[in-house]
Amino acid sequence: MTFPHPLLPGVIELAHKAGEAILPFWRADVAVTSKADDSPVTAADLAAHHVIVAGLQALDATIPILSEEDCGISLAERQRWTRWWLVDPLDGTKEFISGSEEFTVNIALIDQGRVVFGVVSTPTDGCCYYGGAGLGAWRARAGQAPEEIRVRNQPPAGEAFTVVASRRHSSPEQERLLAGLADSQGKLALASVGSSLKFCLLAEGAADCYPRLAPTSQWDTAAAQGVLEGAGGEVLDIEGQAFTYPARESLLNTFFLALPAQAAWRETLLRLARV
Numbered sequence: 001m002t003f004p005h006p007l008l009p010g011v012i013e014l015a016h017k018a019g020e021a022i023l024p025f026w027r028a029d030v031a032v033t034s035k036a037d038d039s040p041v042t043a044a045d046l047a048a049h050h051v052i053v054a055g056l057q058a059l060d061a062t063i064p065i066l067s068e069e070d071c072g073i074s075l076a077e078r079q080r081w082t083r084w085w086l087v088d089p090l091d092g093t094k095e096f097i098s099g100s101e102e103f104t105v106n107i108a109l110i111d112q113g114r115v116v117f118g119v120v121s122t123p124t125d126g127c128c129y130y131g132g133a134g135l136g137a138w139r140a141r142a143g144q145a146p147e148e149i150r151v152r153n154q155p156p157a158g159e160a161f162t163v164v165a166s167r168r169h170s171s172p173e174q175e176r177l178l179a180g181l182a183d184s185q186g187k188l189a190l191a192s193v194g195s196s197l198k199f200c201l202l203a204e205g206a207a208d209c210y211p212r213l214a215p216t217s218q219w220d221t222a223a224a225q226g227v228l229e230g231a232g233g234e235v236l237d238i239e240g241q242a243f244t245y246p247a248r249e250s251l252l253n254t255f256f257l258a259l260p261a262q263a264a265w266r267e268t269l270l271r272l273a274r275v
Contacts, residue, residue, distance in 0.1 A: 159197025
């Protein structure tokens with residue numbers, strides 16, 4: 001196929017290579033250490049990080065890299081960047097440690113704080129999602145031709161309104177929002193999935209909404225945001241503004257809402273998020 005961005009084929013290949021670096025450690029009693037924020041890190045995270053950094057530098061050495069495993073870059077330096085890579089070498093480390101298949105490799109290209117495109121690969125089955133705003137979005141299963149994917153604006157007839165929720169992270173604000181959605185949309189179905197696959201469920205039309213009123217980091221979301229935006233979705237802050245990645249001291253995200261851009265219930269969701 002013809003790729004909609006010249007850097008995209010190389011990044012897709014690189015995401016697969018990072019997955020290959022991760023798999024020898026999966027379900028192999030890998031040692032776990034804690035970072036300063038108490039989040040876990042393993043040799044698999046670091047192996048994928050080294051593969052990705054070397055590969056991105058080979059693709060274009062002029063584009064700086066911000067990776068979860070090398071994020072101690074000063075704000076003064078990051079403020080000089082106009083275009084950069086935002087990388088989570090192994091998103092869903094807790095899922096990886098538990099033996100789940102719900103972990104991903106995330107690589108996004110950012111320009112002036114906006115996602116240009118993102119690549120999300122799942123190492124255990126060789127599947128890859130990729131896309132960006134104005135570029136389209138695709139799901140490529142191992143050994144198969146890429147399929148274009150698209151959000152759904154409403155659940156199919158007879159199907160419940162499906163909200164993607166984290167099995168590990170919630171908050172009182174999020175629980176209130178879910179209760180309000182149930183009042184407006186009827187009984188909800190909750191889809192609990194790890195890592196950035198939450199966005200991908202929306203992008204492929206398997207769910208309707210992903211509200212996140214609990215902490216995330218920039219590298220957790222950027223790549224999958226690109227996929228969702230390419231599939232006709234959007235990510236907003238709770239004020240309804242486009243969700244961006246400006247250089248700031250903290251690398252934590254604000255709360256956000258991921259949804260189809262043409263959803264009829266968009267304003268209802270924003271109102272509930274502000275309560």
